[in-house]
Structures are given as structure tokens and as C-alpha cells.
Amino acid sequence: MEHVAIIGGGFSGALQAINLLRHQGPRATLIERRTETARGVAYSAAHPDHLLNVRAGNMSALPQDPGHFERWLERRHPELAGSFAPRLVYGDYLAELLEEARTAAPERLNILQGEAIDVMPDGEGWRIALADGTIIAADAVILAPGNLPPHIPGGIDADALPPGAFAPEPWSSDVAKGLRADDAVLVIGSGLTMVDIALLLDARGFEGKIVALSRRGLSPRAHAAVEPSTRDMRPPTEAVGLLRDVRARSCEVGWRSAVDELRPYTEGLWAAADLTERRRFLRHLRAWWDVHRHRIAPKVADKIAAMRDAGRLEIVAGKLTDVTGREKGARIRYRPRGQDAITTLDVRRIINASGPQGDLLRTTEPLLCRLLERGLIRPDPLRIGIDVTQQSETIGADGEAHPTLLALGPMTRGTFWEIVAVPDIRRQTWAVARKLSNAHWVGGEGL
Structure with a gap:
């Protein structure tokens, strides 16, 4: 294999390119439609007040060098070492890593700004068509689309609003x-994106009222210093049993430790669960898992708490029923959870923070739509992403895996579940790079 094309230059795609070079693998072309690479939405559209949700010590982009990001911080921003660094700073870190890789081997990494709109089989390889008419030949293609934009929630007709x-x-x-x-x-949604929006509105000087509406009204919990703990036995696979087990462990070691000690087992638990159990988890436990597993920095939690105490932020559990336009804004009607009566709210703006979409059958992304039409990819059984094997190989409409058409990142959550955070994606990109570089045959660990 001589050439790999990586479509998507956010965290997953950029790190994949870096890892291919570190493994002395094939040359790579990184294709990104945005003007910036390595940052993606998470690390480029952030405000300085937006902090990472993981401490710096666990944010290294390189799995074989856990302290890499923290050492980088000590050199560039010593005042941030050991803390929850701003996401914009982490974007700088990723961009610098990518530029270092390209500078060290310019003949092996080409970064191309453009939009890939089609991928076509070509003998034993592939042809990638860009929107400007450019055709790129490659022996393997890696899809790194990141998180797709959220669906428009039911009850909202965007065209009918001013x-x-x-x-x-x-x-x-x-x-x-x-x-x-x-x-x-x-704000539709009360998760991590809602937190970001509340901080952004506050930083922009907005003094009005923010109402966050979600089905359960749950919001992310805060990080806190805890003593590491380990389990003596593997947790149950069945959803109800797992819930009972975590509750019991929480009484023994605290809920943060009880959740954290599941990390070595999470991917295996998901893989072992049948489709019925996975659906049960998504329907009944996912919201609770998200707010306890994906926590926010203490400083951010304090700010959100202060906004709630001041009455500037209200988090409501309920279901949106309908939205009508007004001269300036919209009239919202929703049913609070556990009630029959409808509540009415007049707002100037509705912000969709309902979470990234994953259903391929609803996406409007041109490339993914074309790959679906060609039968080269298919939705996973839960319709939360792209169906892939445990080796990240895409699975086509015929059920056959494509060893040279792979997918990375959050859109592979149907197979891996825990694949949205840096620690998970860095392992995935590392494994794919080893495979494409044939390092997995010799036990190489890269450079």
C-alpha cells in the first residue's frame, strides 16, 4: 500500500495522518473542506471560556506517550499545566503536531483543502472526487466525518419562523x-453543548433568561478529585444488572470512581451486549450515563451553578409540542415531564443543542449520501452511525466489510460506543495506522 486518502481533517483525521507518519506507513493525503485542519468544530468554534472536559494529563494525542500534551502545556502555557485547558489551546496543540509531522516528511503528507463528494471503487483501490472536479487515486480511504450537525427537533418548522x-x-x-x-x-438540549452555549451567551454579555429543555432535564456533573479504584470482577452485560452493579459500587467508592472504573470494560460490554440490550441502554440509561460519564471542569460547573442560582439559566424536563413564529422570535409550547398541562414560553431565539446526529438515513452530507447510494456503507443496526467492524472497516449494504475503506471517530459509535473522547479516538487511530502500515504484524510501536 502506497497512498492513503483521509477525508476529514478534524481531530480524528489529523491524528490518523500523524500516526501513519509515525508508523512509517504509506504517504497520506488529508482532505479538509474547512480552511483550518486539526481543529475541527470542537477546537475551532470554541470561546476562550470553553474548557476541555478532561484534565490535561489524559489528553495526550499519542497513546504511547501519555504525558505529551502536559509537557507541551508546560512549555507553551505553564500556568495551565495540570488543569482543564481551554479548547482553543488544545486546538493549537493539535495543529502544531500536524505541522511538525508535515515538516518532518513533506513528501509523505499532503494537506488539501477541498470537499470530497464521492468515493468510487477503482480496481483494488479507490478514486475520490472533489467538488472542484479534482480526482485523487488512493489505495485506501479513511472517513473521518466527526460529529454531524444535529437534526431539527420535532415540532419546529424552521421555514415558518422569522x-x-x-x-x-x-x-x-x-x-x-x-x-x-x-x-x-x-436551548433544545441540556448536555455539554448547552453548557457551551450558556457560557458563550454569558461571555457575549447576554443578560436575559436562558431556558434549556430536554426530555429528562439532566445536565453534566462536575469533575472532582477522587481516589482511583479498580473492580474485582467484570461488570454485568445486561443493562438492568449493570445499573444495579454501578449503584452498589457507588455506595462503596463513590459514583465518580464507580463510573471511571468501567472504562477498561466499556467497549467489551458493548460488544458483548445483544441488540435488544443495546436498545434498552440507549432508551433508558443513555442520558444518565452521559451526564455522569462526560463531566465538566469544576470551574465550568461553578459558573453554570451561579447562572442557575441567579435565575439566568433554567433547566427544564419536558417535551416540545409545537413552535409558532412571532414578529420577533417564537412562541414555544411544551409539556413538562410528569404533567398533562402545556406550558407556553415566548423567546427571541431557539438554539438547537439536541446533540449530534448519527442516522445516515437522515443525513444531507453529500459524501455520506453518495456512499449510501453506492452501497459502500450502511447504517449500524441502531442507526447511530456508520456500521464498521472491530477493525474500523466499513460494512457495505451487502454485509461485506471493506478492508481499505475505513471510518473513524464518533460516527463509529454503533460498534465501539465509547468513541467520542480523545482517549478513545487516539487508540482507534493508532490501531488503524498500525494495520495500514503493517506494524501489527511485527509488534512495532511506532516512533
């Missing part, structure tokens, strides 16, 4: 633009 009343993507524009102190904002 301009500026609905922000379909939380990162697509300045969501604070034009807001006044007496305005109210509705």
Missing part, C-alpha cells in the same frame, strides 16, 4: 447576535 429566531446548528454563527437584556432564549 429570520434569526432559530439557530439549527449551535456553532454555525454567533448565537448571541442581536439579543437584548429582556430577551429569552430556548
